[in-house]
Amino acid sequence: MKVKIRLFAILREKAKTGEITKEVEPGTTVAELWRLLQQDYPALDVPGVRLLYAVNQSYVGGEYVLQEMDEVVFVPPVSGGSPCLL
Amino acid sequence: MKVKIRLFAILREKAKTGEITKEVEPGTTVAELWRLLQQDYPALDVPGVRLLYAVNQSYVGGEYVLQEMDEVVFVPPVSGGSPCLL
Amino acid sequence: MFALTEKPIRIGELLDSVTRPGAGAIVTFIGTTRDHNEGRKVLALSYEAYPGMAEQELERIAVEAKKKWAIEEMAIVHRTGRVDIGQVSVAIAVSAAHREDAFAACRFAIEEIKRKVPIWKKELFEGGELWIGTQSGQRFHTEPGAEVLGRFAPHSK
């Protein structure tokens, strides 16, 4: 099963790419996908940064179970520079 | 001793004039001037309206003693439509 | 910039006048003529000012705001004469390094303008006209510590 990952800002720069298509097992959660992605791109292991998860342009919790062709975005802290919390 | 009185807004309309030069006794206060003016212009006796006093473009208290050629303005409630208090 | 004007207020000029390299925030308040007020259908507002003192009081508000908050600049322009529905009667712009100060000072400025700047508002509504704040029978609320400098209720003489 394929999902599309888009990276922005610091994550895009660290991974040196803005878009990744990844094959995952059915049942994989978005939080698990993040850990899998960090294995592929160790540069994404940025210390001290909290992430939000967005799937198909809406915020979701880490327990969200991925569907075929979901567009996944890992959202680093947004422009406020304040805590990145939903 | 002469003072110059300028009237604005509702007072100007009630008195049907915007400027009055008035002869007053030395020692007259601005609050006393207002009562003298109401005798000259009974139409100025508008019920339920509070006034502020301004002399030479600054707010003063009613006890201010008038000086020769002072410019006096009686200030009805300003644009807020809220209480007219200094 | 602290001015009265008979012509339409240009917000762009107002913003330019407070833009500063050290400012990260500009908050503006714009007062417009609303088509209704207390059940009346409003046609237009008409403002009359005491020239000279009005501008001076506007500037005094900015001086006071600068003492209270870390703001860079404040500008205020107020219309005189007739202002139609949707048109701007007053515009305030405040720049500051941080938005908290800009918001607080802008809010302060409009409250102060409506409290003590000698500019009067006449409402032209369907069926009549009215100087706002001087309606017969209007009840005034005394703020704590505020000094009532004068009144002309007929019963108080």
Added chain:
Amino acid sequence: MFALTEKPIRIGELLDSVTRPGAGAIVTFIGTTRDHNEGRKVLALSYEAYPGMAEQELERIAVEAKKKWAIEEMAIVHRTGRVDIGQVSVAIAVSAAHREDAFAACRFAIEEIKRKVPIWKKELFEGGELWIGTQSGQRFHTEPGAEVLGRFAPHSK
């Protein structure tokens, strides 16, 4: 109007888009690039957005604000790309019958934008560049009830 733009933001258009006959007040917040930040000399800011979701989140803020306050209309435009000192990065305009609602909703909007709209800010300063909010060693404060959806501190794995 809820938009991203690579071009300078036109405040006049934003104001026009919220002007309503029933509104007596318009409050705007304008964010500009400040020449200093936490001791650094800032040269410019650069914004990157997640297109589609960013506009959607902006509109969602307006929907939420309309539930909380009696506002007429809200419009938000955010720049992307490089924004030089003194230039506008974000502009919010809120119209309402009464100023209290316009002030409250405008303040709410900018706080919400900075909290959850997927737009990221890179600071270009003398000596380097930095994605704001992602400085190594930055301490995050947890708000009560807020859910931490993820983290990638190396010690948390």
